Amino acid sequence: MHFSMYNLFIILLFSSLLQCGMSHTHYKFIVKEATYERLCETKNILTVNGKFPGPTLKVHKGETIFVTVYNRGNDNITLHWHGVHQPRNPWSDGPEYITQCPIKPGDKFRYKVIFSEEEGTLWWHAHSDWSRATVHGAIFIYPRPGAPYPFPLPDYEFPILLGEWWKEDIRKVLQEFVASGGLPRDSDAYTINGQPGDLYPCSENGTYTLKVKQGKKYLLRLINADMNEVLFFGVANHNLTVVGTDGSYTKPLKRKYITISPGQTFDCLLEANQDPGQYYMAASAYINTTIITFDNSTTTAIVEYKGSYDKSIPPVMPYLPNFNDTTAAFDFCGTLRSLASEEHPIDVPLDVDHKMVSTLSVNTLPCDTNQTCSGPNGTRLLASMTNNSFVLPPIDILKAYYYQLEGVYGENFPDFPPLEFNYTADFQPFYLQTPNRATEVKMIKYNEKVEIILQGTSLVAPLDHPMHLHGFSFYVVGYGFGNYDEIRDPPRYNLVDPPLQNTVLVPRNSWAAIRFKANNPGVWFMHCHFERHVTWGMETVFIVRNGERPGERMFPPPNYMPPCC
Ligand code: C2O
Ligand code: CU
Numbered sequence: 168m169h170f171s172m173y174n175l176f177i178i179l180l181f182s183s184l185l186q187c188g189m190s191h192t193h194y195k196f197i198v199k200e201a202t203y204e205r206l207c208e209t210k211n212i213l214t215v216n217g218k219f220p221g222p223t224l225k226v227h228k229g230e231t232i233f234v235t236v237y238n239r240g241n242d243n244i245t246l247h248w249h250g251v252h253q254p255r256n257p258w259s260d261g262p263e264y265i266t267q268c269p270i271k272p273g274d275k276f277r278y279k280v281i282f283s284e285e286e287g288t289l290w291w292h293a294h295s296d297w298s299r300a301t302v303h304g305a306i307f308i309y310p311r312p313g314a315p316y317p318f319p320l321p322d323y324e325f326p327i328l329l330g331e332w333w334k335e336d337i338r339k340v341l342q343e344f345v346a347s348g349g350l351p352r353d354s355d356a357y358t359i360n361g362q363p364g365d366l367y368p369c370s371e372n373g374t375y376t377l378k379v380k381q382g383k384k385y386l387l388r389l390i391n392a393d394m395n396e397v398l399f400f401g402v403a404n405h406n407l408t409v410v411g412t413d414g415s416y417t418k419p420l421k422r423k424y425i426t427i428s429p430g431q432t433f434d435c436l437l438e439a440n441q442d443p444g445q446y447y448m449a450a451s452a453y454i455n456t457t458i459i460t461f462d463n464s465t466t467t468a469i470v471e472y473k474g475s476y477d478k479s480i481p482p483v484m485p486y487l488p489n490f491n492d493t494t495a496a497f498d499f500c501g502t503l504r505s506l507a508s509e510e511h512p513i514d515v516p517l518d519v520d521h522k523m524v525s526t527l528s529v530n531t532l533p534c535d536t537n538q539t540c541s542g543p544n545g546t547r548l549l550a551s552m553t554n555n556s557f558v559l560p561p562i563d564i565l566k567a568y569y570y571q572l573e574g575v576y577g578e579n580f581p582d583f584p585p586l587e588f589n590y591t592a593d594f595q596p597f598y599l600q601t602p603n604r605a606t607e608v609k610m611i612k613y614n615e616k617v618e619i620i621l622q623g624t625s626l627v628a629p630l631d632h633p634m635h636l637h638g639f640s641f642y643v644v645g646y647g648f649g650n651y652d653e654i655r656d657p658p659r660y661n662l663v664d665p666p667l668q669n670t671v672l673v674p675r676n677s678w679a680a681i682r683f684k685a686n687n688p689g690v691w692f693m694h695c696h697f698e699r700h701v702t703w704g705m706e707t708v709f710i711v712r713n714g715e716r717p718g719e720r721m722f723p724p725p726n727y728m729p730p731c732c
Pocket of ligand 1: 247249262292294430635637692694696
């Protein structure tokens with residue numbers, strides 16, 4: 168009797184320890200250089216555990232994991248868990264000089280990654296200079312143990328990571344770009360799961376091949392991990408049925424092609440319902456501009472059916488829209504809808520406490536005598552949100568906020584553009600091109616319902632901007648071409664089943680309206696997910712204050728954060 172009571176006690180103790188988080192999975196990420204051969208050349212790239220793309224993390228909804236990052240490379244690094252809300256835990260969010268100082272070569276840092284509402288596909292990537300070009304990987308988030316998918320169970324699943332490859336060392340690409348004041352050099356290839364594919368020199372042997380069986384269903388977890396381009400993606404002779412985006416479920420959307428911005432993810436079902444054979448999947452750039460160059464090549468992988476057929480017949484190419492087809496791009500993006508079912512309800516704020524309008528602009532700076540100025544008319548290119556080109560501080564903003572260090576950042580990021588003008592006019596006066604340069608953040612009260620109108624402008628170069636917010640997912644409640652109109656547009660918002668995203672593509676010379684409830688105290692970065700625009704300052708920081716109750720406050724810092732100097 169005594170003995171069994173004791174046993175019961177041990178079992179209870181053990182299971183409560185498990186619930187207290189003793190069971191968290193730990194991962195070891197070793198950041199190091201590895202040699203890769205692509206496009207007929209060999210080069211060293213930065214990797215995690217020697218892999219490109221890096222390892223896939225697989226978790227269940229609501230789980231917490233630890234990832235210890237050992238920096239065995241030669242440069243500073245941080246990692247970010249793109250789309251993971253990290254409730255109350257900005258300490259492990261990752262953006263360099265925003266929530267932490269970098270992990271130096273030889274040092275290590277343990278990230279605590281807290282999953283909450285996310286379900287579907289997200290990804291992780293470096294958030295330090297341009298190292299994310301090769302340092303990234305997928306995150307699969309399964310339903311809670313025992314819970315079903317809200318779609319027919321796929322037979323198999325695969326990550327499909329779209330990337331971008333430079334023959335030049337990526338550090339050099341960044342250095343040259345910053346020094347020049349102009350545009351970065353174009354990439355030499357796009358990649359699917361690390362491989363450029365058959366249309367590039369010396370690439371056929373490595374082409375990624377997805378082996379399928381006729382009659383089976385496949386879940387493709389599609390991630391755009393590239394640096395500077397929105398991509399069109401499709402599979403020849405097969406439809407893709409989108410069932411999720413950015414870690415939340417959507418109404419099924421059946422399409423021949425997908426428009427995917429850097430940062431975005433899509434869960435796509437593919438049915439192997441064609442004659443046994445080989446079919447290309449392919450991706451190429453979407454960019455509606457005539458004034459800048461871009462990598463106009465096409466990456467391919469092969470969907471290869473099992474069975475006997477003539478394998479010497481070359482695979483069929485899928486239909487992809489033209490690079491400048493904005494209508495095609497938004498036929499897709501604008502049709503996404505939240506699942507909004509009983510099991511997966513939505514929670515879109517129906518009214519707003521804190522409204523903002525933020526212009527997204529490419530800008531120029533007049534040339535200083537000691538600088539190279541390869542921008543238009545001998546200027547240097549910059550970019551801004553609300554006319555504020557963000558300057559990274561030398562100490563991370565989270566530390567400065569938590570320890571109340573003076574002089575690191577200001578709290579004057581404006582709610583509205585300092586000057587109203589016709590944002591999308593064909594011609595803009597030259598004086599509008601020069602932005603403010605400062606480290607200004609936006610303070611937000613706990614639980615405020617926030618609406619941001621992201622308004623593209625035609626300054627210097629009207630372009631699409633994939634805008635990403637850390638710490639939250641937001642509802643995309645409206646889109647429109649031209650200037651946002653306070654009277655005309657809000658009544659047309661979708662407040663019934665707007666998609667829940669962490670990255671929204673704001674079309675060129677257009678606007679998008681996003682809403683979220685600021686229920687996650689912390690320091691959260693918002694930025695364009697084009698790497699060249701981040702470097703130019705198209706970003707800001709939201710500091711969401713603590714609430715009143717204990718569960719509404721930021722966690723204290725872990726006992727080790729990388730030092731700033
Ligand atoms: Cu995909 Cu700031 O991140
Ligand atoms: Cu941008």
